[in-house]
Amino acid sequence: MPEVQKLQGVRRAVVLLSGGLDSYTAGAIARAEGYELLALTIRYGQIHDREIAAARLVARALGVVKHIELDVNLAAFGGSALVGEGDVPKDRPLDTNEGIPSTYVPARNTIFLSLALAWAEVAGAGAIVIGVNALDYSGYPDCRPEYLEAFERLATLATRGGVEGQSLEILAPLLRMTKADIIRRGTALGLDYGLTHSCYDPDAHGRPCGRCDSCQLRARGFREAGIADPVRA
């Protein structure tokens, strides 16, 4: 599975856009490499809509050709603090080795990539862009490189294009970057991180809590990059 690279003749990609800074940066890197972007945001039963609003702003900033927001109610299955089951953990020490946290949404990336695959096939896109990250991945199994390689193999077998000899690439340009690297790269590309939202548990006004894993990882990333976060917790 390659990191983003230029491909001959394949110039369109579906980017999975969450409204967070990772997927924004991943999309911007693909765009800088020459891809025309289609943005897909999945409304999966998040306990807050703040990140959907952020995804719209980010899609516009990326100049995407089209933005689809698709409802998939993963809360029907339960099993994650991110769809309203149990509390989002706060003030958890980063870099502990305590396994998969309660914010893990079962099979989320598999579902998201499958939906992106459907659109990619219809739209003739040769790539899917996803902002996953193996270093700051918080212990989620579906952010590992071997997982993404397995999905790429599956995608080629699953589709009309695959049958006809085309391949579909999963582009994960952030895979081996730290959060600080990501923020530096995006800042160099001129991105406005003030549009983004990372918090798992914002208040009623959409303001980040500053204490969940995602807020902590974001704060550390900006600190290590030596850049001020335009979104203040």
Next chain:
Amino acid sequence: MPEVQKLQGVRRAVVLLSGGLDSYTAGAIARAEGYELLALTIRYGQIHDREIAAARLVARALGVVKHIELDVNLAAFGGSALVGEGDVPKDRPLDTNEGIPSTYVPARNTIFLSLALAWAEVAGAGAIVIGVNALDYSGYPDCRPEYLEAFERLATLATRGGVEGQSLEILAPLLRMTKADIIRRGTALGLDYGLTHSCYDPDAHGRPCGRCDSCQLRARGFREAGIADPVRA
């Protein structure tokens, strides 16, 4: 990827139930092998709701522990006659080698299996049952054995269970059966195929057209099995 077999300690399976006779039979075979069933029906923007009604009847007949109907609007991506784009082909000769038909829904099985995977992980199910068939598969790429094997590999990498050393099996008991074999097997298991619906393009009263690929395959299956179809086209 094994056909259905007894497993030690793993006794729960998520069955993807469409309302057609294949998924009904696949579920019944798994149940006969000792699995407790959870049924998942995806409302993916079908141009008719007749098969959802059939899925409810079939779920009840199978005695499932729980039945979830989940909306995923694949029509947002377009690209298939089954979600209202173009006409469903009629009177197409069976067994022609004319490639993937317009009723193919891009990435459908990948999306369905991913959603089943999410529920399986939450519910502690060790298997997913899918009624795909490689002989009568109408040229769909995501009904091939190598595709299912790739998904099974992906599922193990994607999940908490996989990280913790458990595997998830994709059970496709119909994979190498003809439609006639399937109907004979289901009839031997006492299934009531009068509950099922197979047509891609029913009339306003939900009656099958008798002319689409699915109706033709069904009719040929009953004819070859020497059994009368309780649903008359």
